[in-house]
Amino acid sequence: MLTYFVIAPIFIAVLLYLIPFFKARKALVILAQGALFLAACYLFFRTRETEIVTIVGEYSGFLGIILRADQLAAMFVGLTTLMFLIITVYSFNEQKDSRLFWFLLFIWEGAFIGLFLTRDLFNIFVLAEVSSAVAAVLLMYKRTNRSSYHGIIFLMVNVIVMQFYLLGVGYLYMLTGALDMEYSHMIVSTLDRSRLILPFALIMTAIAAKSSMLPLFTFLPKVQSIPRAPVSVAALFSALQVKSGLYLFLRFRHLFEAIDMTGIFLALGILTAVVGVAFALTQTDVKRILAYSTVAQAGLIMVGLNLEGVYAYVGSMYHIISHAISKSLLFLATGMVIRVYNTRDIGEIRGVLRSLPVVGVCIVFGILSITGAPLFGGNISKYFMMAEVNLPLFITMSFINLGTILVFIKFARILFGTPSEEVAQQQPIQVDKFKQTAIVILSALCLAGGVFGPGLVRLLFGVDATVSLGGFVEKLIILLVSWAVGLLLTKYRHLGRGGLQRVTNRLDFGFRGITVSMGAFLVLMLVLVGVLM
Amino acid sequence: MIPNPMLYAILALWVFGAVCILRERRNVRVMIYLFIFSLLTSLAYFLLGSPDTAMAEAAIGAFTTIFFIVCFEKYEALKVDGPQPEESPAEKRPVGAWLKRVVAPLLFTAVIGALMLYFSPGGEVVDHLKSQYLTQFAQDVGGENAVTAIYLGYRVYDTLFEALLLVVTVLAVAHMSYSTSLQSTKQKRYLKPSVVEIAVVRAIAVVILLFGVYLIVNGHITAGGGFQGGLFIAAFFVCRFLIHNIHDLPVYKLLRLEEVVFASSVLIAVFVIFLGMTYHLPAEHLPMFQGVYMVIMNFMIGMKVACGFTILFYRYVTIERR
Amino acid sequence: MELTSNIIIIIGTVFMLFGAIGILKFRSFSLRVLIISKIDTVGAVTVVIGVALRHGISFFTLRVLLLLGILLVVNPMVTHIITRTAHVSGYNLEEDRGQDDT
């Protein structure tokens, strides 16, 4: 059954490319996305009872490829179909003539779903290559942005990193003689720990690059802010591409249970979050601010995943969803703003609330959600993430949240003021109805994620979670204090210039820098695991 | 029996080839070394007991080299109006820069290598799936070639994605290359082939085509298969280009043909393998059914690969070069 | 039979060895092309004949002979293309004084 979740989008993609009738294509696009979303919901409710296992071809033993859908995988599949449905609505009118766009979009969806469902080590390699190649082509097939330097770097780094991964899989295959993760897990747990170090380090290098961890984070934000690339693709990068790295991290942490690396990844997550915030503060490009903020949030999620306790895990899982929704909301809304204002410079966009009221309100919703304001999705996730931590970590995470607030105070400047002459003349400002629908749906989802938060957590993870009043008030106070500090800081100090700028310029690697840091990450892993054992 | 000294000699040459590529500055020579390297790789695969991959690598190496040559040629042609100086003569560099640019990366790489070799797990190789594959494949999937059985039976799911990636590549090249139209309109005349060339290539083209078909049809029995056969059929079209020197293939139709073939191979795989049809058929018809399935699947993959690489070759050689 | 075929194969490799030495020794383009064609045709063909003799009359020999046919047709053509391209692109035999034209 699970194979059809992967095969169906791909088959539809080919059909979309081949059908000559325009109207039939349009209908097929929207119907197919809706049907996929409903099917993913059905899958999720099925997996609440048992894990669904599909052996491709019904071969006995572990000879064939085995797909497994547990609750985690089903949740990610649901998120994927939801995001793709919304992106489809968003670009329905804009891209209606482009066959290639729809073809690639559906294939990308199939690759993501396959990545979340498969539990075969080599299949992950193939699907990751497909997804990065499709992403690169989607960003660059248009004439205007064909010669993008960052797109080239993105594809090359991904390919090289996947070679590291493949080498790691080779060592694992040598040790376990199988490619299925569950079966490998059984054998790996009987092996001596010292024999696992090299495959572990190689695979973790690849995952760090996929989930934009510290030394390997510079190329993902830039690829999201290629000037004329479709903003919907950038939103999907933030919502799913980075998250797929985190998902793989969870899977491989389970596989390498023998190697306990929570401390290192905790530190890595904190560093990534801090550096991501610093980078976001120094940018002037709106899209790039959002993209670097994704890095910071990925670091935060990494911290949450490595904390102890059920609540932290649930919180970071919930944050994956709420961040995907709010960040894609911000990206899509920003895309509409850029279209009207014709610039990406944060200094030049002013008065969005006045010129584009609906979009402005949606941006406000997104900012509130991502900074963790009460009644919004981000609040619930951050509440759970910080529910059980000790004091130093609590302070660190509050500081990271303060950083996020600083970034978004800077971002929120586009909302106020008076729009420039040029924009004011464009009366009435034309807004694509489909795009507006998409972002309104997303902001409704942001709100719903907060209002029905505890209920949703119970539904998604089966954890009985209630937000206690005392804790809520405590968090609210911290949040208000953070906002106040953030406002004061931005009022009296001009952040993002001077020292911070110099530091980020230093850390802003090119292609060779990224390759060197790949090797450095590998060495770090090997030495740390070798020494700490 | 394969003698081991030969394998080690080839591997030593292989490493040496990589070093040569590393040391070489001139683009043309890099291309030649790359081609030789790919041939050596192919030989090494063969000596490691894997003729299927060897064949695939040999054919792929030729095509990749063509693409690289076109890329270099274009670069050399465009570079003239670019201002940057290439290949600066061996001027005196300060020692510090030399340390930073050569020694430090070398040390870094050496550290990585030492760590990798130190932590290399080694020990006994676990291979209990291997014996299962070797004893069961004839019954489960059919044919006499275990590699093709895995490629088309046990792991056909992977194969579909690989075919998909090739489709995406062809579409990307067709849409991303310089010219927006899918069909080239202007005919640029290159060096006209001589009489000898035409006669020989004509004769060889037929042999190549036959060999490609042979590989596809016999893919489940001996080495070879859809992918390798498809590459040879694409080579037939390359021969056609060499003789006629014009770009007159209907690229758009080929693209559609490729997509249709891909879609139908997905359908076949779904109906035969994913639904587990081999378990529901009566046992006496099974071998014939399996044979037919493998030939058809190989044929589909072959056709798709042939279409794809023909399009790639024509795009690169006739349109990208302009 | 075994001995004869071995001798023939060794002769072929000796041809190839001389060819390789020749490429290193001669510096001019035309001489090098001559030597390459020697390796291609004489060396390769001799080795293939040796291999065919070694296996006697069998299906394998048939395939080897097919390979021999292809070699005999293709290898001279390759040399032909190299020299012809050099000629067309303005290479002058008279000026060839044996410099290293790399």
Place this chain on the structure above:
Amino acid sequence: MNPIEVAAIVVFLISFYGLITGKKMIKAVVYMVLMQSAVIVFFLSIGFQSGTVPPMGAYLEYAEHIADPLPQALMITAIVVGVAVTTINITMLMAFFRKHPTTDWDEARKKSMEKEGAATLPNLESQS
């Protein structure tokens, strides 16, 4: 640790060295090809012994050491994936040359910074 594995890792590292020191963009693609070959050789060397024969045809009945068919099938897939990605990369590079005729990483970075770097350039006709 067998010598084939060492050779594969050596080539892997040679190409890694090339990637971190190489100046040209096309050479980086060449090194990627080398890296792929190295990984493939490593896979094929898993379980290799002297006198291993291919897992097909008549060998299956009498031969003693038969090669592991699974890595071979995987590596055919890896070869195809590799060539597909390499081709996309070459196409992208060629599109890049047409705009900025350079293959130097630093130069290319500088040039693309002018074009798409910070948003200091006003009035970009953004589509989107």
